[in-house]
Amino acid sequence: MFAMKPYKIPESVLVVIHTADLQVLLIERADKPGFWQSVTGSLDAVGEPLLAAATRELFEETGIVADGQQIVLRDWQLSNIYTIYPVWRHRYAPGVTENTEHVFSVQVPRETEVKLSPREHVNYLWLPYLEAADRCFSASNAEAILQLRGQVGHTDT
Known part of the structure; x- marks a missing residue:
């Protein structure tokens, strides 16, 4: 007999990975070719600390370790509520149609090695x-990237 996979928790983290000069790392979904995004992932358990979830997802999806010293996750104290795409609603309990997403960013050196989880992502690229x-593909992800300059206090020099 097969055990049913538990439903996803409709609360997640979004981590925008960037360099000092605002090059942003995007990763391409394995289950939807052509769908590019930042690191995202649901909480593993109700009550999982958001920083712990962001740290875990960053490592699981890219191999990047937020060590809290040289690679530091920054909590934007910003949450978005969005409608879950119908193609992914089966992962959630019946009747769940919205997700709350908490936004983080992390600045990394440009030469940071990226090790994708092939189960989740098949390609990556750096873009301005x-x-x-x-x-x-995600409007909330695109909006977070557009807010990056102001969030990290970047100015042209």
Whole structure:
């Protein structure tokens, strides 16, 4: 007999990975070729701390370790509520149609090695933040990337 996979928790994290000069890392979904995004993932358990979820998802999807010293996740204290795409609603309990997404960012050196989880993503690329926002399939992800410049206090020099 097969055990039923538990439903996903409709609360997630979004982690925008960027360099000092606002190059943004995008990853292509394995289950939807052509769908580019930042790191995203649902909480593993109700009550999982958001920073722990963001740290876990960052590592699981890219191999990047947020060590809290050189690679530091930044909690934007920003949440988005969005409608779950119908293609993915079967992962959630019946009647669940919305997800609350908590936004984080992390600045990494450009030469940071990226190790994708092949089960989740098949390709990655670095793009200037405006181009990255245009490439994202998710409106909330694109909006977070557009807010990146202001969130990290980047100014042209």
